[in-house]
Amino acid sequence: MEKESGTELALRFIAFRSVPYRSGLDVHEYLDDALFQLASPGGVDTGAEGEIFTKTFDYLEAALGDSAFQRWNGASFTGKFLMSLFEVIATGTSKNLAALDAMQPKDRNELLIEKAKSLPEEPTFSQNSGAGVRGTTRLTNLLPIAENLMAP
Structure with missing residues (x-):
């Protein structure tokens, strides 16, 4: 896999939050479509997303x-x-900001560390990530559960 640029990672982050991924769509097609949608007038509230x-x-x-x-x-x-x-x-962290904001920094840090440690052991995550799993399969199965996987 080629190394992604910071710009592509930022696009992925905003796209995953704002433009629903349609199952089976090529990941790069999805990102291209999302970029056009986000760049269109009214496509994204840049202040809020920032x-x-x-x-x-x-x-x-x-x-x-x-x-x-x-x-x-x-x-x-x-x-x-x-x-x-x-x-x-x-994506999951961004969708749980209200709950994370309510936590003390030490507790929030501990929670995020524990979630990051345990994520690879979560069955849905492990079955849909890693070598041999297509991006379309990964996004179809993981984006819908990211918020729950990272929830406090």
């Missing part, structure tokens, strides 16, 4: 730092950036 983006990644940075999207091996977060973890952790 605040959500900033708060989501501030919380993830505070809790997980550079290891936010790496797999937990039982002792530490290690390895390369995993798109499946990014999609679920970032």
Whole structure:
């Protein structure tokens, strides 16, 4: 897999929050369509989405730092950036901001760390991520449950 740019990751984040993914649609087609929808007049409230983006990644940075999207091996977060973890952790965290805002920072950090550690063991996540799983399958099965997987 080619390395994604920060711009593509930001697009994925906003698209997954704002433009429903239609099952079976090629991921890059979906992202192209989402970009046009988001860039159209009235496509996205950039102020609100900017605040959500900033708060989501501030919380993830505070809790997980550079290891936010790496797999937990039982002792530490290690390895390369995993798109499946990014999609679920970032999207799910963003959709739980109200509950996360209500938590004390220490409790919020502990919760996000525990969710990131346990996510690969969650059956639906493990069956729909990793080598050999197509992006269409991954998005179809994981985006709808990201919010629940990251819920406090």
